[in-house]
Every structure is written in structure tokens, then in C-alpha cells.
Amino acid sequence: MKLLAEYKYNPTEIVKGYNDRSLKIDISDLAISEKEIPQQMKEKFIGGKGFGLRYLWDAVTPETKWNSPENEIVISSGPVGGITQYPGSGKSLVVSLTPLNDTPMDSNVGGHFGPLLKFAGFDALEIIGKSAKELIVYIDGNENIVKIFESDIDKIDSHELSEELTDRFAADEIDKRNYSIVSTGSAARYSNVAMLNFTFYDVKRQKVRLKQAGRGGIGRVFNDKGLKALVVKYAGVKSDLNNPANIAKINRAGIRIHKEINRFDTAQNNMRKIGTANIIEVMNDYDLLPTHNFKFGAHEDVKYIESKVFIEKYITQDVPDGCWHGCSLSCAKAADDFEIMTGPYKGQKVIVDGPEYENAAALGSNIGIFCPRTILELNFYCDTYGIDTISFGTMVAFAMECYESGIYTKEDTNGLELNFGNIPHTLELIHQIASGEGFGKIVGMGVKYMKKYFIKNFNADPEFMFDIGMEQKGLEYSEYLSKESLAQQGGYGLTNKGPQHDEAWLIFMDMVNNQIPTFEDKAEALHYFPMFRTWFGLVGLCKLPWNDITPQSNATSKEPAKMPEHVQNYVDIYNGVTGKDVTIHDMIKESERVYNFQRIFNIRMGYGKRINDKTPYRSMGPVTEEEYLSRQDRYDKQLEELVGFDVSKSTQEKMKALREYRENQYELLTDAVYKRRGWSKNGVPTIEKLKDLEMDLPELIEVVKEHL
Amino acid sequence: MKILKFEKELCIGCHACEEACSELYFKSSDIKKARLKITEVVDDFNIFSGCNQCGECVNVCPEGALYQAKNGVIRMKKDLCVGCMMCVGYCDDFHYHDDYVEPFKCLSCGACARKCPTGALSMIDVEVSS
Numbered sequence: 001m002k003l004l005a006e007y008k009y010n011p012t013e014i015v016k017g018y019n020d021r022s023l024k025i026d027i028s029d030l031a032i033s034e035k036e037i038p039q040q041m042k043e044k045f046i047g048g049k050g051f052g053l054r055y056l057w058d059a060v061t062p063e064t065k066w067n068s069p070e071n072e073i074v075i076s077s078g079p080v081g082g083i084t085q086y087p088g089s090g091k092s093l094v095v096s097l098t099p100l101n102d103t104p105m106d107s108n109v110g111g112h113f114g115p116l117l118k119f120a121g122f123d124a125l126e127i128i129g130k131s132a133k134e135l136i137v138y139i140d141g142n143e144n145i146v147k148i149f150e151s152d153i154d155k156i157d158s159h160e161l162s163e164e165l166t167d168r169f170a171a172d173e174i175d176k177r178n179y180s181i182v183s184t185g186s187a188a189r190y191s192n193v194a195m196l197n198f199t200f201y202d203v204k205r206q207k208v209r210l211k212q213a214g215r216g217g218i219g220r221v222f223n224d225k226g227l228k229a230l231v232v233k234y235a236g237v238k239s240d241l242n243n244p245a246n247i248a249k250i251n252r253a254g255i256r257i258h259k260e261i262n263r264f265d266t267a268q269n270n271m272r273k274i275g276t277a278n279i280i281e282v283m284n285d286y287d288l289l290p291t292h293n294f295k296f297g298a299h300e301d302v303k304y305i306e307s308k309v310f311i312e313k314y315i316t317q318d319v320p321d322g323c324w325h326g327c328s329l330s331c332a333k334a335a336d337d338f339e340i341m342t343g344p345y346k347g348q349k350v351i352v353d354g355p356e357y358e359n360a361a362a363l364g365s366n367i368g369i370f371c372p373r374t375i376l377e378l379n380f381y382c383d384t385y386g387i388d389t390i391s392f393g394t395m396v397a398f399a400m401e402c403y404e405s406g407i408y409t410k411e412d413t414n415g416l417e418l419n420f421g422n423i424p425h426t427l428e429l430i431h432q433i434a435s436g437e438g439f440g441k442i443v444g445m446g447v448k449y450m451k452k453y454f455i456k457n458f459n460a461d462p463e464f465m466f467d468i469g470m471e472q473k474g475l476e477y478s479e480y481l482s483k484e485s486l487a488q489q490g491g492y493g494l495t496n497k498g499p500q501h502d503e504a505w506l507i508f509m510d511m512v513n514n515q516i517p518t519f520e521d522k523a524e525a526l527h528y529f530p531m532f533r534t535w536f537g538l539v540g541l542c543k544l545p546w547n548d549i550t551p552q553s554n555a556t557s558k559e560p561a562k563m564p565e566h567v568q569n570y571v572d573i574y575n576g577v578t579g580k581d582v583t584i585h586d587m588i589k590e591s592e593r594v595y596n597f598q599r600i601f602n603i604r605m606g607y608g609k610r611i612n613d614k615t616p617y618r619s620m621g622p623v624t625e626e627e628y629l630s631r632q633d634r635y636d637k638q639l640e641e642l643v644g645f646d647v648s649k650s651t652q653e654k655m656k657a658l659r660e661y662r663e664n665q666y667e668l669l670t671d672a673v674y675k676r677r678g679w680s681k682n683g684v685p686t687i688e689k690l691k692d693l694e695m696d697l698p699e700l701i702e703v704v705k706e707h708l
Numbered sequence: 709m710k711i712l713k714f715e716k717e718l719c720i721g722c723h724a725c726e727e728a729c730s731e732l733y734f735k736s737s738d739i740k741k742a743r744l745k746i747t748e749v750v751d752d753f754n755i756f757s758g759c760n761q762c763g764e765c766v767n768v769c770p771e772g773a774l775y776q777a778k779n780g781v782i783r784m785k786k787d788l789c790v791g792c793m794m795c796v797g798y799c800d801d802f803h804y805h806d807d808y809v810e811p812f813k814c815l816s817c818g819a820c821a822r823k824c825p826t827g828a829l830s831m832i833d834v835e836v837s838s
Binding site (some may be wrong): 084085177203204237238239240247248251254255257258259261262318320322325326327328 | 767768769770771772790791792793794796797798804806809
């Protein structure tokens with residue numbers, strides 16, 4: 001490959017989790033530079049998505065669009081990122097303005113890139129500019145050199161591209177483990193929901209594995225910039241590379257949870273056998289599994305895609321499946337030697353990452369597909385084409401409901417019949433999305449785009465589009481049915497980046513266990529949990545080991561949903577790395593700073609107020625008679641008991657009354673949550689709140705004062 | 709293959725075995741650095757934690773750092789170990805010390821047995837498992 005630029009840098013020693021240095025690459029003029037990270041930035045933004053948001057804020061203006069040259073892609077792990085003793089400690093956070101609505105997006109991803117970048121000498125990588133040539137950026141953390149090449153690789157999809165790059169750069173088989181590659185696939189040329197694949201080398205399988213920065217279309221930004229791939233190398237990973245302040249604390253916490261996982265996982269969540277897909281049948285049993293565009297929560301055919309089917313027939317067992325060193329929870333499951341039946345890779349035997357629960361729901365029940373082979377094939381193509389599986393499922397489900405509602409016909413799709421469960425045409429659709437052809441080009445732009453397109457071109461009813469189009473702030477809903485849990489409606493709706501369950505997953509606390517009955521209880525949960533979960537993305541951690549394994553002490557805990565023993569583990573490893581002496585309250589405050597910063601960033605970019613927190617009615621209740629009737633007993637009972645409504649009236653009248661009640665409940669919840677978070681009635685962080693958080697930075701005050 | 713045999717009735721808790729081991733492998737008198745462990749128990753027999761070379765840890769290690777040597781003993785390639793402690797979490801016969809990144813385990817060398825004054829520890833021959 002032709003070398004276009006190179007930059008030598010001095011090695012640094014990481015001190016207590018930080019290099020105090022970031023790398024900036026402007027690919028417009030191939031300028032490579034390094035920046036010192038000031039103490040104040042560390043104090044207020046911590047790392048990970050905090051650093052990403054801070055850098056992005058400084059790079060853009062309110063007029064910047066996703067494809068403006070000044071839009072950045074920032075990748076950063078965080079101060080804890082890279083320790084090997086505690087499961088889930090190798091995450092990278094990716095931040096950029098999303099093509100979905102030009103506001104800041106963050107995505108938490110496994111694979112080895114972020115930690116290796118840190119060990120190479122940089123706490124964050126900023127990429128700005130655009131290149132007409134296809135570029136490969138290579139960071140060699142052992143030689144301390146950054147190189148930019150013009151790509152000569154014709155491979156375009158991630159599974160082939162990352163394998164070829166690993167083969168080209170690595171000296172031999174042993175060396176392959178020292179590389180991680182970031183790339184996207186062919187869909188990134190056309191689709192707004194394109195994502196980034198981050199690799200790790202699976203030394204047991206001797207295969208390159210892909211993990212996804214799935215949400216929010218950052219793959220499209222990556223492709224638009226002219227980036228083919230980012231490659232980082234660091235040989236010599238060890239548990240003490242962060243030069244932690246107290247390694248004993250980290251060792252003890254790590255061994256404690258490894259033992260727990262060893263003893264209890266099989267009886268609890270079976271993460272080591274099937275990962276997050278263990279809950280497919282659980283969600284179905286509780287009527288929470290999105291089915292047919294979130295109309296229903298269960299389906300009789302779920303037995304064909306329940307977790308044991310994947311365990312017994314597809315997913316390789318007894319292989320360590322951590323996406324970073326030391327992850328004993330081992331949820332990055334894979335189907336090996338899976339033969340592809342359609343598309344450009346027909347006949348190839350590939351490795352398929354997953355299915356994770358979200359994929360099984362998105363590529364399965366939500367689009368009416370109950371065939372495990374098809375789910376795996378769609379999973380493979382989503383990954384290698386660079387399509388976010390969650391958005392794929394939700395947008396295809398929307399397109400299918402519109403098709404079945406007669407909004408468009410096969411005359412409009414050049415023959416594609418998008419009924420729920422149409423396997424051959426769904427597979428054809430994904431290939432069209434990746435090649436930017438036919439109806440796939442429209443579907444691939446996401447629900448927000450399709451709503452407008454269907455209204456304009458097919459005379460679709462705008463209200464119906466708003467009601468059933470499961471997106472908010474441009475982002476497609478992730479795969480849980482929130483209709484019967486007001487708290488989860490808030491968990492999806494009152495978020496910074498859109499309806500994604502990484503902020504709060506409260507369905508069981510709210511709907512099943514009734515632990516948060518009042519508005520104030522729900523508001524407290526919608527304060528604590530989003531802030532606690534934000535913290536994972538600041539320091540470089542995965543959420544799953546927090547509550548996908550339950551410690552014995554939880555049985556006697558006053559607040560079992562918070563998993564107090566594991567929270568203490570996090571306090572220990574955070575203090576152990578950084579030398580800080582923080583409590584859980586301090587950690588929540590650290591999160592609040594970044595969370596409020598992101599909220600204000602949204603407002604600065606034109607989103608982020610109360611009007612943007614409204615959600616489609618499908619997330620709150622039955623839009624159609626069919627849905628009402630499917631749960632008539634439940635809805636009638638609620639109308640009688642909570643609204644005092646005469647249920648002998650017509651279904652349409654009952655639906656109207658239920659809708660009024662539920663929409664009002666959401667407004668009351670919004671009031672309570674804003675109050676708890678220290679925001680105005682319009683959802684704007686108040687100056688008092690910012691002062692309380694020591695975040696009364698002039699640039700933030702300037703934005704909020706216009707809206708208070 | 710030779711493995712350690714522990715006869716609890718004979719152990720007097722003198723820790724000579726741990727001293728011999730930590731001295732041999734780490735040039736240290738700190739018995740917490742031994743590849744085996746004797747835990748004294750009041751009013752009961754002492755508890756021994758060594759290694760029977762069963763090899764289950766080879767699959768647990770995600771790095772491929774553990775392997776079965778020709779003589780059947782499970783050994784570690786230190787350069788491949790990243791210090792994740794998964795082996796310690798999965799088997800009580802793995803030990804670690806905060807001074808070192810890599811955990812450690814009994815290598816069936818017999819140094820401890822040779823120092824045991826009561827014969828509580830001895831080396832016995834067993835069939836190599838694979």
C-alpha cells in the first residue's frame with residue numbers, strides 16, 4: 001500500500017489509567033498531531049464518551065451536519081479500560097454526529113481497539129476531515145509511529161476486510177492477537193444505520209472476530225470520510241499496563257467475580273453458553289418480545305428460536321468468548337462454519353457473531369421470522385455489510401407493517417413482498433440495502449426517513465406513521481416491548497441519544513416486580529440507572545457483568561436491582577486504577593456531568609428538549625384494534641380500574657380513552673423525571689443544576705440560558 | 709506423570725513445603741508466593757491446595773497460555789499470559805500474588821515433598837490424562 005504520511009511520537013508511560021495524551025488526525029490534509037489532555041478535562045469528562053463528547057463539541061458548530069468535514073469520529077476507552085482482571089473491561093466508546101439527525105451519538109463496543117490504542121500511547125483518537133482517497137490509518141504502539149496508507153484492498157465487507165488486514169500487518173500467527181481493526185461494510189455507502197466493526201483476534205479459533213459499534217449510523221460517517229480502516233497494534237498486553245494505583249484491589253475484585261460466574265452462571269443466565277440470547281423465551285413468556293413491529297409481545301413459534309435451539313444446533317460451546325481479555329462472562333458467542341445460503345457470500349462457511357438477544361428479536365420475531373438459520377444469515381450479513389442489527393429489525397418491521405397495511409404494494413418495490421415472515425424477500429432486501437439498489441435503498445435510510453418518504457410518495461397518513469414508526473430522535477427502538485411499563489417508556493423516551501436500553505432497563509422492576517409504583521419512584525429510577533450506566537461508558541467498561549450475574553449477597557440486599565456488591569467492585573477497580581477515593585455517589589456525579597453536557601449538546605444542535613422526548617404511541621399502547629383485542633382483558637381492566645371508563649363501549653372509544661390516559665401518564669412521568677434530574681419543564685438543565693455539578697462552563701450557560 | 713499426594717493426617721502445618729516452593733521459584737521467603745498452599749484449620753485437618761494436573765484450566769484460559777507438557781504437567785507460557793486471573797477464579801489450585809502479573813500453580817517438581825518433615829506430601833505416579 002502506498003504510504004501517504006507518517007508521524008513518529010515519543011512513548012509515554014500510562015499513569016493510573018491515563019496517558020494524558022490524545023491523537024488527532026485530519027485526513028483532509030493528512031495532518032497528524034498529538035494533544036495533551038488537561039487535568040480539568042479528566043476531572044469533568046473522565047474518559048470514554050466523556051472525552052468523545054468534549055472533543056466533538058469543540059470541533060463542530062450548531063450548523064455542522066454529519067457529513068461536514070469538521071464532524072469528528074472520536075474513539076476512547078477510559079481510565080479503567082484495558083485492565084484484564086475484571087470481566088468487561090475493554091470497551092471503546094465511539095462518538096460522532098449521527099446521520100440520523102446530526103446530533104451527538106455514542107456507541108459502546110467490544111473488541112480490542114480502544115485498550116490497544118491506550119497502550120499505544122493515546123487516551124483518545126480524533127478523526128476529522130474527508131479524503132477523496134480510501135485511507136487506512138495504522139497506529140503501531142510498539143514502534144511509536146502512525147502511518148496513513150492509500151488502500152489498495154478491493155475487499156469491502158468487514159469479515160473479509162478485517163481478515164485481510166490482519167493477515168497483511170501481522171508477522172505471524174502469534175502476532176495476530178496484537179491487532180485490532182475498525183471498519184464498516186458496503187452498506188455504509190448508502191444506509192443511515194451503518195455501523196462500525198471492531199475486531200479482536202480469537203486465539204482459540206484462530207479467527208478474526210467482529211464486535212459492533214452498532215447504534216446511530218457512525219459507519220456511514222466513517223465511509224463518508226473516506227476511511228477504509230483503522231488498524232492499531234500493541235504487543236505485550238498485561239494486567240498492569242495501566243500502572244494502577246493499587247493492583248491488589250483490582251485483582252481481588254476480579255477473582256471474586258470470576259468465582260461467582262464459575263459457580264452461578266449456569267443456574268442463573270447461562271451467559272457462557274448462549275450470551276444475552278438466554279432471554280429470548282423469557283421475554284416471550286412475559287409478553288415483552290417485540291413481534292410484528294412491536295404490535296405484540298409473544299408468538300407461538302418462538303419455540304423455533306429459543307435459546308436452546310441455538311445452543312444445541314449452532315453456537316460453538318466451551319470456547320472462551322470474551323471480547324476483551326479476562327471476560328469470564330464470555331457472552332461473545334459465535335456459530336462456526338456456518339454456510340451462507342444467499343447473496344455475494346453464498347456457499348462461504350463463515351463465523352457468525354451471536355445471535356445476541358437483540359439480534360434474535362430484531363432479525364426474528366419483530367419481522368415475523370422464526371427460523372434460526374435465517375436469523376444467523378441476517379446476523380452475518382448485517383455485521384459484514386456494516387448494518388446495525390437493531391435498526392435493521394425495527395426499520396424492516398416498520399416497512400413490513402406499512403406493506404401489510406396497504407400503504408405501498410409490490411408494484412412500488414419492484415416485486416418485493418414485505419409481509420412479516422417473508423424470508424426470501426427479507427434476505428433480498430438486505431442485499432439491496434448493502435448495494436443501494438431498489439426498495440432497499442429507501443428502507444436502509446431508517447424509519448425516520450421512511451416515514452417522510454411514505455407520506456410524500458404513498459400518501460400515508462402522517463399520524464399513523466408517527467404512531468407505528470418506532471424511532472425517536474432519529475434512532476430506531478431497541479428490542480423490548482415497553483407498552484405495559486411506564487417506567488420503560490421513560491427509559492426509552494427520556495434518553496440522550498434515543499430509544500436504546502443502555503440507559504435504563506426497568507421493565508422487570510416496574511411491570512413484573514412492582515418495585516417502583518409512584519411517579520417519584522420511577523423518576524428516581526430514571527435518574528439513578530441512566531447515570532449509573534453512563535459511568536460504564538466513561539471508564540471503558542461493559543454493563544453486562546454488573547447485573548447479568550447475581551452475587552449471593554443480593555438475596556439480603558435492600559436494593560437488589562442495584563446489585564450493591566458489584567457496585568462496590570466497580571468502586572474498587574476504579575479507585576484501584578486511578579488512585580481516587582470515590583464513592584458510588586461521586587461516580588453518579590461524574591456521570592451527571594457528562595449526561596447533562598450531552599443533553600445540552602443536543603439542545604445546541606437543535607434537539608434535546610421536551611418535544612424531542614415524545615415517543616411514538618406504539619411504545620405506549622395499542623395503536624390498532626388488532627393490538628387492543630390481543631390484550632383486551634388487560635386494557636379493559638385498566639380502563640375500569642384506573643380511568644373509570646365504561647368498557648361496554650366500542651373498541652375504538654376504549655382505545656381513545658386508553659390513549660388519553662397513557663399519554664397523560666407519560667407527560668406526568670416526564671415532569672417527575674425532569675424535576676429529579678434538575679431540568680426545567682422543557683427539559684433544559686438549569687443553571688443551578690450546572691453549578692451544583694460544577695459544570696457551569698461558559699459554553700454550556702450560553703446554550704441553556706436561551707431556553708430557560 | 710508425577711503428581712503431589714497430600715495425607716492430611718500427617719500435616720503439622722509447618723509450611724516448610726511453601727517455603728521450599730517460594731524459595732525455589734521466586735527466591736523469596738514469602739510463603740504467599742508458593743505454588744501450593746496449606747491452610748491451617750482449628751480443630752480440623754489442614755487444607756491443601758496444590759494441583760492434580762487435570763488440565764481443565766487449559767480450556768478456561770482464553771489466551772492459550774496454559775498447555776500440557778510432554779510429561780503430562782500443565783504449564784504456562786508466561787509471555788502469553790495477560791494476568792486475567794480467570795484460572796484463579798475457576799480453580800482453587802491456582803495461586804497469585806500482587807507482586808506478579810501471572811498466576812502460578814504446582815508444577816509437580818517435588819521440591820516441597822522433599823522438605824516435608826512428616827511425609828504428608830509425597831510424589832506419586834498416575835496415568836497421564838489428556
